Amino acid sequence: MKHKESLKHVAGATKIFMTALILLIAIAILQAIIIQTAVMLTIPKRRSTIKKPKVELSEEEKLLQKIRNSAKQFLPDGTIHLVYPLGLKSGLLDEPEKEEIYDANGMLIWSGLIKDRPYEYLSWSRRLSGYHERFDEIRMKQIQLITPELSRSLQIPVRVQEKTEQVWRYEPTRQLFVGYHTDGGKIGFLGSTGFIDSKSRAKPFGRFKLFTAWCPQDSLNPTLLWQTNRRVYEINFEKQQVQLIFESDKANIKHISLHKWRDIRPETPQDSNIPYRPLIKCLTEDNKHHLIMRNPDQKVTVTVDDDWWSEYLSFTATTKDIFLQRPEIERRPPANILKSPRLADEWLRKFEGKPYKKWIELYRVDNQGNLNRMNRYDWTIPVRVRPGRKVQESRPWEKTKRYVCQLSSPLYDLAWYLLGGESWVYSYRSNFLIYDFAQIVAELRPGNNIFNWLLGLAMAGFAFWHGRPRQTSRGKLIFWLAFTLVFNLAGLLTYLALNHISMTKCSACGKNRGLAQVNCVRCGAELPTPERRKPDLILNT
Amino acid sequence: MRFSALLKKELRESLPWMLLAAIILLAIGGFLLRVQAYYGLSSRSYSSLLAGNEVDSYQLIRYSPLKFTGPWLLVTSIGLGLALGVRHFWITLFTKTWAFLIHRSVSRQTILGAKLAAATLALVVSLGAVWIGLYSYAGRLELFTVPPPAGFFIEGWLFIVLGLVVYLGTALTALSTARWYTTKIFGLAFATVVVCMIFLQWRISWAFAVVIIGIVILLSQIIETFLNREF
């Protein structure tokens, strides 16, 4: 009997869960259809018809605007130039054709075609970006997503004269590469210690974070720069070699930036005359910048102040010097304030309607990682020169969306609060389920609207009116009222789906009572017995 | 003896569907795998990798030889689950043989257990055997340079277990006494949700966790409904 009771409770709970889930999904789909229909039926005002107010700038403001739009470039000796682009050439990327170069005092020192520029400025390390250049943790998870075609895997070929001889496949569970000959047979394993032919002795790379791949100038086969939590490796599959480029002892690597590291043809046809050294910069979570250079091999660790904008520091290394470029902006919230969206908003509001400063600094880095400032350039962004806010298109369907979303559960707002709101949802993008759920919540949440709560109360009231003559226990009724209040329309429908029973009038008190109940919930009277006809032949002989 | 009689009866009823599903998977899935073996690596050339150039990481992402077989495994599994659910529960309802089946010197749990065991065996034996064969074939290094990883084998079994989820959803829908326009179809709808949620998982363990939770939810309701249902 105990088992039966337990089963009854478990089955009841799962039934409520299943019904509520299906109804929540069905209502969400219906809401999405209504909103999309409203979007399609209401055409927003075109951007071109919305006229931006024309602002007449003073001479000083025009100059500041020009400074703002100029690229701040440094020469190897520390001199700063302001490079102002002119005359956009129409095309795919709208590249500027001409430019003007000014010195720090605003004097024009050169003007002409970009390709004829007489100065060569320092180029800087940059983070890998773009879908094709970097392959990160999220994409690694994406290829492992279970699909009808099963998952995908990372496979690196080794070719000899266009013919593939070997294929190395990455195994995420073992965190190493397994090699196969194309004519059949396993080659071995590439792990953190290099090539091993035995599975038991192969060491994993560690938790994968990112890789980038390139084919060196003398090879058709990819070389990988492989980043894990604490290490950066360079993997050459053709030579079956793994080189540990960098290892952090204390803190995880936040991100890496490269400069001239990969042995590939330069992007632009002009060869650089500045004698750069290949450089990788690893920023670790303890806010240290680890520089790894080649030709000759060198490692330097640079520690900067905590209030520096570490994410945007860039480095470059020549045969003579190592340089650091630091851009800054006055209204950037400090790190401790940035942790709280509310405080960050408050900080930014201080600069509303006021000019603010920007500056850029150039440092020389010595072999011990000490910084020596070479130059600094400051400029001001006046109020009217700031990037204009996007003019909001009127969105007539917003009203429909607002009404439709009132049918959603108030739990969506709670989930939104727990997830951290819009600016923090993006941080969940590595977890597809939470990210998808967050997007649904973002679109369909009621928005802490009092109408949503009033609607919930009305539905709970209806549930009470429906349930009182049908319920056998007060506890059950209270549960369903709370359920309806919390889940709104989905809650009410769940309640009705699982609890609707036919009614009849009680013969004793005349009020409504459930048919399935032996005794009336109001007066306790039993269901009436049938009238006996006098001549009924009921003889128990 | 009684349970085995019930089990034999259910398996005998399931037999045509088992064979059909196995034949479809073997024929189509096997043919597509054979085609993959025939074309070898020539269809997956790496000619876009050029010396001195960056490599688009997308070019390095490849499917396994089971790329075309996987969908057929999923389809046959779901199809077999649906067919068995209809055969075991719906047909019995339509032919009004429930009373003949229930009034037996065994408990209702035994009768239900025989149906569930038969469905599980049917899926595991018919599709599992074929899947093992296809996976083993795809692992032959003389035919395919890069064999599918071990994780794919488990993914295939996950698809087979999804067939069981669909079976349970169909059974619950059949056993439900609610109206069509209310909650009768929720069993199948929930099974569909579970199937969709699998494809949001990138870890096989989480996918199995989702499936197991789905099975527990459906099974508890099926047992409770079957034990108390009127026939």
Next chain:
Amino acid sequence: MTETVLETEGLKKYYGSTLALDHLNLQIPQGCICGFVGRNGAGKTTAIKLMLGLLRPTAGSSRLLGCDSQQLKPAIRQRIGYVTEGHRLFRWMSINELEKFQRAFFPKQWDDKFFADMIEYFGLPRKRKIKHLSNGERAQVSLALALAPNPELLIMDDPTLGLDTAIRRQFLEGMIELIMREGRTVLFSSHILGDVERVSDRIVVIDKGVLRANCSLEEFRAAIKKVVLSFADSTPAEVDIDGLLHCRSSEKELELILVGTADEQIAEWAKSNRAQKHQIAQMNLEDQFIEYTAPPNHRRLFRWEEK
């Protein structure tokens, strides 16, 4: 004291808002052959299924062989044979396969010889599939399957439904074969009163879900009478006689359906109301049943008007 094999108390069943069975109180003693009769939709099948635990009552309870119907143990079910309405069997099985399947549930009780004899008696090919059998042949297989385990209680839901006269006769003969075994109790529902009359010793009548009669067949036959009275002038305006069920009149004739009224009482009433003559008409069981279950305002064509 005869043991009660089947009893119900206040058994009530609603299908949605439709009342299918209303406060059924019934006791069936051991060794009884009980005919369970009623019109279409009266609640016979509902009652049988409630007794067997296939349906759940809205109210009330029932017990079979001393066990609550809602918790019938497998050991109890083993002692009960059940022939379903319409003889629903697994169509893909042959008779042999069905026998093998059924036998598995009665390892000790199954009478191989009896089953074989019955199949041979009915002339059924053992390898033929159920779906290739006619209605009558299926009914025979059903009966054989139900009887072969030698059940103490046999419940049959409209077993002769759809059978022609000859097959029905064969079927009933098979039943009689069982009835001749001592201590067996049979409950079967039917609306073919001839079958009930032929084999039953007890009759239970259900009308619109309500129990109307539960007595021996002789008592039922004796109790329901049709009396035709002729009058010289007009018929009496009011008819007040004990046990009056229906009263139909024409100009000078009165037809009364009476239940449980003694002949002497009828004669006395006829005399006191100055009837010229009165005659107790012969009714077969079917006529008695129809009159007994006819609604109060049942209208007939032509001569007779209800009073």
